[in-house]
Amino acid sequence: MAHHITCLWIVLVLLLQNCVLAEDGEIRSSCRTAPTDLVFILDGSYSVGPENFEIVKKWLVNITKNFDIGPKFIQVGVVQYSDYPVLEIPLGSHNSGGNLMAAVESIHYLGGNTRTGKAIQFALDYLFAKSSRFLTKIAVVLTDGKSQDEVKDAAEAARDSKITLFAIGVGSETEDAELRAIANKPSSTYVFYVEDYIAISKIREVMKQKLCEESVCPTRIPVAARDEKGFDILLGLGVKKKVKKRIPLSPTKIKGYEVTSKVDLSEFTSNVFPEGLPPSYVFVSTQRFKVKKMWDLWRILTIDGRPQIAVTLNGVDKTLLFTTTSIINGSQVVTFADPQVKTLFDEGWHQIRLLVTEQDVTLYIDDQEIENKPLHPVLGIFISGQTQIGKYTGKEETVQFDVQKLRIYCDPEQNNRETACEIPGFCLNGPSDVGSTPAPCVCPPGKPGLQGPK
Structure with a gap:
């Protein structure tokens, strides 16, 4: 009986896929x-x-x-x-x-x-x-x-x-x-x-x-000693040309971008993801913000403005939402409401990482696994609309926030190699009893200590 149910489910999925292939x-x-x-x-x-x-x-x-x-x-x-x-x-x-x-x-x-x-x-x-x-x-x-x-x-x-x-x-x-x-x-x-x-x-x-x-995934992103297949979304949306002010992530030498409400970080999806996305991928972003409303850190819209994929930060109830396509009704949204998600809203620098597979999505914050949510089977994306970052949900208005990294890695194994070394405070330079830098981060030396006895 279970075998017959599984077969019927597979047939239904294939039929639905054919029905929603084109819009x-x-x-x-x-x-x-x-x-x-x-x-x-x-x-x-x-x-x-x-x-x-x-x-x-x-x-x-x-x-x-x-x-x-x-x-x-x-x-x-x-x-x-x-x-x-x-x-x-x-x-x-x-x-x-x-x-x-x-x-x-x-x-x-x-x-x-x-x-x-x-x-x-x-x-x-x-x-x-x-x-x-x-x-x-x-x-x-x-x-x-x-x-x-x-x-x-x-x-x-x-x-x-x-x-x-x-x-x-x-x-x-x-x-x-x-x-x-x-x-x-x-x-x-x-x-x-x-x-x-x-x-x-x-x-x-x-x-x-x-x-x-x-x-x-034709492009490569230099990461450590290897090049990873993926998409540097900041590069794809022309952040270097559109955002003039750079801000240091002290004490590291890394710099981020100060995005203001006057900047429009949008691009045609066909220029950013010309063949769509792979079945599994890793979304990584490093940002800080003071926004108290709901806004989309990243989103891919249809030509009529409906979200297909989005990472949304809800400043009202301090949760993170992930939107993606669905073979069931076209779209699905999962909400991450674990208490640790609230740390994203403390106005400091944090890294968000989402490991997206065909079965589920897992949220990591500052290299720590937070929560896992199941997903229905997904569809491909329509590429005639726009890809945007830093927009209020349902609006074209840009959010004021700072961003250092916003990427998609096509190899899900990159989730195990990615670090949060760019986060200020991730490098600890105090006495040995305070803690040590999580490997494999390479952190700058701290201030010289007092002269020891001769």
Whole structure:
């Protein structure tokens, strides 16, 4: 009975999704629709076996059903290889998900040796090179053994052609150095390992997220020693040009922006999030304010001014609200009312962090987890409206506040790497019994102490 209810729920979700895909002819933008050439390069050697190859095909169907297939959206190609590569599905050969799934299910297992390098070069020459679309290009290499030819040159040639490569190693016979040579860097993002083919389902969701990150998050934000995929919203809304006064976040050397009511921090969403947002992301902002009313720190509006996504601060009851899309009725709002949320309204600098996933949203304040709220499945966003920061709720009037950071990171794992080091007071420079700076913040030295005894 429970199985039937689950199936009915999935069908209902898919039907509702199709019903609300367009508003006045506009398509909701998300990784479902982001124009991408996506090629799967599948190991079909003897070590895989026919039963495991069927598992791979089902995994491939489950991955691709998350995307809209067609000439304006995602096009999928498949290469199977052993001693030689075989073009199973050319890019652009199917204009619907149903036809693509049927084509995947009809692929026959090859058997033979493992020549991964030749397969990568084949995908470059006979799929990507023949595509006339100027867009995101991704190849996913799935193998369960060491290649019997060289992979490095073919992988480098693909990267030189702006193709992003993922490598998935199955079982203990794969070689770590070879997978790293195939995939883009960092390997922590582009290389995956599973113990066997049955376990490949464990990485289905994370693989879907990573493919989405590549297609909707083209920009990089310098963070510590690595560049994170994401959106610097302050940069996207032209804060450096629009806001003249900078203010230091003492005792750090970091500076913020003093936003006044005369500044309009708005931009067309199509210029800020041209392909929408990934299914999971991290919203981070550092700000201080004296506002006692309800205002939107950040919001994405439809063309007629309705909020699709928003982070709202309610100065009346000292709560934080998160608005996002919903497959149920178009929109959903969750309220964070934990007593610790009130600290945001003490007129000091604070960092707000929201970890948004397909199931829930978690609020962090100054690096401390505060509260978790469930979410209904979400939809993509309409990008014909505006993205704004610092506006009174339901109005175009700008709020007076100070802001240092306002970003979206596309990798949800950035939630575990992000710190609140920019917050004044986060660096403690007193005696050792007062406390220490939480790692990994690097804080400036304090004033010299008294001269010790000779």
